[in-house]
Amino acid sequence: MGSKIRTVISPGRYVQGKGAITQLGEYLKQIGQTPLVVADDLVWGLVGHDVEASLAAAGLPLHRETFNGIPSAKEVDRLVGVIKRTGADVAIAIGGGSTIDAVKAAGHIAGIRWANAPTVASTDAPCSALSVIYTETGEFEEYRFFPRNPDLVLVDSQIVANAPVSLLVAGVGDALATWLEARATARSNSKTMAGGLPTVTGTALAELSWDVLWGTALDAIDAVKDHQVTPAVEKVIEANTLLSGLGFESGGLAAAHAIHNGLTAVEATHGLAHGQKVNIGSVTQLVLEGAPSSEIRDFIEFTTRVGLPTTLTEVGLKADDEKSLRTNAEAATVPWETIHSMPFEVTADDVVRALTSIERLARGVRQRARLPQPVPYVAPHHRPPSRLPPGGGAPARP
Structure with missing residues (x-):
């Protein structure tokens, strides 16, 4: 690659709007026929019914796997095993940045397509072509770069507005x-x-x-x-x-x-x-x-x-x-x-x-400006650090 090359990367499709989660199946069937849905129990309790109905309306089967909380190498490898066992051809992360990171990494290793349905708008992670991997105790371990961005990013605005x-x-x-x-x-x-x-x-x-x-x-x-x-x-x-x-x-x-x-x-x-x-x-x-x-x-x-x-x-x-x-x-x-x-x-x-x-x-x-003075912050104990930024601290792509 020449030293003066300029480039832009982006997800294959971005979808946003109130009630967008009800159209997830229609968009997913454009990129796969056997989706694996990954979400933690809290998120699934909030949106699982809508996701299930959307996939059914699109004639897609529902295979849901629980995300275990930290995008560690072990969790990624576990999800790769689930992808292979279910024969999934597209993995869809529903939740926050940690779930999204784990699914992107697993989808890449498994050689299938991947998509994201973020339930919060707290970072710009959903559209990126990399994952941040942690140890099983929640400490930063490495960045993994991928040759492409997600095939689909779908954001339901009402779900985001319902979050804190x-x-x-x-x-x-x-x-x-x-x-x-x-x-x-x-x-x-x-x-x-x-x-x-x-x-x-x-x-x-x-x-x-x-x-x-x-x-x-x-x-x-x-x-x-x-x-x-x-x-x-x-x-x-x-x-x-x-x-x-x-x-x-x-x-x-x-x-x-x-x-x-x-x-x-x-x-x-x-x-x-x-x-x-x-x-x-x-x-x-x-x-x-x-x-x-x-x-x-x-x-x-x-x-x-x-x-x-x-x-x-x-x-x-x-x-x-x-x-x-x-x-x-x-x-x-x-x-x-x-x-x-x-x-x-x-x-x-x-x-x-x-x-x-x-x-x-x-x-x-x-x-x-007559604005409030700062209140001291006290870190909670036994809590993993927040998600590191997409790309922050990582070497540039080759």
């Missing part, structure tokens, strides 16, 4: 970083997760995701608090899932997700949602860039109103905890991290200084 609003908020945090990172990658002309240089398309979609969220996120969050699907909710679901997914893979990742990965190396942050930690990465990236004060101020004010953390206190850290900040910074700057897609060199010392600075900076912005 905190999950939609987390998705906004993940998606807002997409533009900040894509514009940095474009400036440095670094490789993206799609395996080439950033495309105009990928960069533009990342920016569109940003624009949609700034215009509609607050209204959408209010609507989802009442489990309502409004035009603003539809736009935010699309921005969190599709636009951000296309934008990060074909536009590029940079410092925000690398700093998120560093945060996962600190036990105090375990239990936080992916998008919450990404938002701390976004604030830190803006500081590293020396972004205009007005841009940093606007970002802190907006994301605070959204309900995202903007201080170390809110992710279980302290500005004077040099050991934890150093652990974060060193993990964020290992040679293969996406922080090196920034248009300038970034060292662990740079990250420590930027992280340390955001506590006083964000507190001051919030005080002047």
Whole structure:
């Protein structure tokens, strides 16, 4: 592959709307005749009846397998065995990012097609061509890249609106970083997760995701608090899932997700949602860039109103905890991290200084805007870390 090749990757089909789950069978039968449905018991209790009815209406058999909670290598291999035993020709993940990661990996190994029906809009994982694999105790182990994206991503907006609003908020945090990172990658002309240089398309979609969220996120969050699907909710679901997914893979990742990965190396942050930690990465990236004060101020004010953390206190850290900040910074700057897609060199010392600075900076912005001051976060015990980002911390595709 030439060094100046640019490329875009995307799912085969994206479907979104209220009641979309009732059409799952119609879309699935276009890519397979013997689907394997994978969902945990909680999700199945919520949507299983609709899925069963949809497959029956399309003349498809129902083979459902329970997802056991962590996308470990053992769980992936178990699902491969189920695929072979049932003769499935398409695997469909119904649930959150962990279920989706396990099914993508299993489908790839088994040599069949795969699809996703996310029940939350908390990350841009559903559209991506990679999985994050954990140990059986929930610690990050590896990234697995695949030669193609899912054949189908189907999102029922009402199911998303029925989920806790905190999950939609987390998705906004993940998606807002997409533009900040894509514009940095474009400036440095670094490789993206799609395996080439950033495309105009990928960069533009990342920016569109940003624009949609700034215009509609607050209204959408209010609507989802009442489990309502409004035009603003539809736009935010699309921005969190599709636009951000296309934008990060074909536009590029940079410092925000690398700093998120560093945060996962600190036990105090375990239990936080992916998008919450990404938002701390976004604030830190803006500081590293020396972004205009007005841009940093606007970002802190907006994301605070959204309900995202903007201080170390809110992710279980302290500005004077040099050991934890150093652990974060060193993990964020290992040679293969996406922080090196920034248009300038970034060292662990740079990250420590930027992280340390955001506590006083964000507190001051919030005080002047008459926004609430941060409440300390305490990590729950015996809980696996949140899903790592699609591609964050991974080497670029060959």
